Amino acid sequence: MSANAPIRSLTPPDIRARKGGDKLACLTAYTTPMARLADKHCDIVLVGDSxxxxxxxxxxxxxxxxxxxLLHGRAVMRGAERALVVVDLPFGAYEAGPTQAFAAAARLMAETGCGAVKLEGGAEMAPTVAFLTQRGIPVMAHVGLVPQRVQSFGGYKVQGRGPDGMRVAEDARAMAQAGAFAIVLEKVVEPLAREITAMLDVPTIGIGASPACDGQILVMDDILGIFTDFQPKFVKRYAELGTAAEAAIAAYAQEVRDGRFPAAEHCFAERPGEPRTR
Structure with missing residues (x-):
C-alpha cells in the first residue's frame, strides 16, 4: 500500500466479524485532539453521552x-481516520418510538459522518433497533446498567445478580436478534457477562463486565486520571494527568505572580532600525 493511500475506516461489519477473534479496544472521546490519540490505537471511538x-x-x-x-460528534470525526466512530443517542431522542429514533439517528449520521449510533435499553427497545437497522442505521446496543435510566435502577448498581440475570441475558439476546452489530454490557456480574458473550453471535463490549467479552471500553478521561469526581471500581487509571495538570497550572500562576513569566525568551524584540509607529 502506498504511504499516501487513504486510511480505510473500520465499519460495523468489520467490528461484527471480530466476534471471538482479536479483542476490540474501545475508548470514549469528545474532542478532536483526544480522538486523534484514540484513533491510533483503538478500534471503536465512542462519543458517549458521558x-x-x-x-x-x-x-x-x-x-x-x-x-x-452533534457538536462533539463532528469534533471527534475531525480527529478519527481508522476507528469506527459511534455516537450515543441521548436521553429523550429515541424512546418515544422508532420514527423518533430514526429521525435522531439519521441526523447524527448525516451531520457528523459517524459510522453508527448507540442506544440504551433491553428487549423493550428491540423493535426500535430492528426499525433502524432495516433502514440502514447501524446500531450498537447497551444493556445491563444503562445510565440514562439510573434513576429507575436506584443508582449505579451492579446488574444480573440472582433472578435479574435472566432479564439481562434476554435483553442482550433481543438486541442481537434485532440487528445490533455489537452490544455493550455495563456493570454486569462477571459469570453472566461471560455466558452472554458465549451465547451471542455478535461481539460484546464490556465495561465492568468480564475479560471474556470480545472487547472493552472505558471513558478516556477516567483512564488518564483527568476526571476524578466519580471513580467506578471497574476503571483502571493508566496515568494521573489531572494531578500533573494541576501542578503545571499552579507553577504557571506562581511564576506570573513572581514576575518570572514571561521571561526574555518568551518576548519579541524589535528589529534593528525598524521605526516605531505612533
Whole structure:
C-alpha cells in the first residue's frame, strides 16, 4: 500500500466479524485532539453521552441534548481516520418510538459522518433497533446498567445478580436478534457477562463486565486520571494527568505572580532600525 493511500475506516461489519477473534479496544472521546490519540490505537471511538458529566459538569447523562452530541460528534470525526466512530443517542431522542429514533439517528449520521449510533435499553427497545437497522442505521446496543435510566435502577448498581440475570441475558439476546452489530454490557456480574458473550453471535463490549467479552471500553478521561469526581471500581487509571495538570497550572500562576513569566525568551524584540509607529 502506498504511504499516501487513504486510511480505510473500520465499519460495523468489520467490528461484527471480530466476534471471538482479536479483542476490540474501545475508548470514549469528545474532542478532536483526544480522538486523534484514540484513533491510533483503538478500534471503536465512542462519543458517549458521558460527555455531559465529563465535559459539561452535569450530574448525570439525562441533561445531554442531541445538539450536544452533534457538536462533539463532528469534533471527534475531525480527529478519527481508522476507528469506527459511534455516537450515543441521548436521553429523550429515541424512546418515544422508532420514527423518533430514526429521525435522531439519521441526523447524527448525516451531520457528523459517524459510522453508527448507540442506544440504551433491553428487549423493550428491540423493535426500535430492528426499525433502524432495516433502514440502514447501524446500531450498537447497551444493556445491563444503562445510565440514562439510573434513576429507575436506584443508582449505579451492579446488574444480573440472582433472578435479574435472566432479564439481562434476554435483553442482550433481543438486541442481537434485532440487528445490533455489537452490544455493550455495563456493570454486569462477571459469570453472566461471560455466558452472554458465549451465547451471542455478535461481539460484546464490556465495561465492568468480564475479560471474556470480545472487547472493552472505558471513558478516556477516567483512564488518564483527568476526571476524578466519580471513580467506578471497574476503571483502571493508566496515568494521573489531572494531578500533573494541576501542578503545571499552579507553577504557571506562581511564576506570573513572581514576575518570572514571561521571561526574555518568551518576548519579541524589535528589529534593528525598524521605526516605531505612533
Amino acid at each position: 460527555l455531559g458529566m465529563v465535559v459539561h459538569g452535569l450530574p448525570n447523562t439525562l441533561g445531554v441534548t442531541l445538539d450536544m452530541m
